[in-house]
Amino acid sequence: MTMYGNVFCDTNVVIRLNVTETPEHAYVRSAIAKLIADQNRLWISRQVLREFCMVLTRPQVFPIPPRPQDVASRARALASLFEVADETQAVTDHLLNLLETIPMGGKQVYDANLVATMLASGIQHIFTLNPSDFLRFSAQINVITLDSLLSNGS
Secondary structure (H helix, E strand, O other), rough: OOOOOOEEEEEHHHHHHHHHOOHHHHHHHHHHHHHOOOOOEEEEHHHHHHHHHHOOOOOOOOOOOOOOOHHHHHHHHHHOOEEEEEHHHHHHHHHHHHHHHHHOOOOOHHHHHHHHHHHHHHOEEEEOOHHHHHHOOOOOOOOEHHHHHHHHOO
């Protein structure tokens, strides 16, 4: 049993879970099922929902992107599968503190905002397919990788 308690799921995990054509779909689905079976609470944020919608509607990502109405329907389904953390003043405060204390810039601020959301919501663990994106935050959060979930037979 792998009991983390609350686990935040990065956008890349949510996309692979939702898009069956991605090579990692079956693996991510198994990992999510394991987390749920082990009684962990899975979280996303409004930012993850926005990023999900952005990626699915980009023609550069999908030659024929799903219709926006279908993406909206998928996003609503995700919001019912996961706990959704809101972006509050506490999130902004954590984000600004992270910006003041950890070297970063550009797109890294998006990852920092996810971490800020986690901190404001009391979530210590993030499940991501890009663990290197979160190394700079290792003093604040713990990263869960796909390999660690699938190799953990407990």
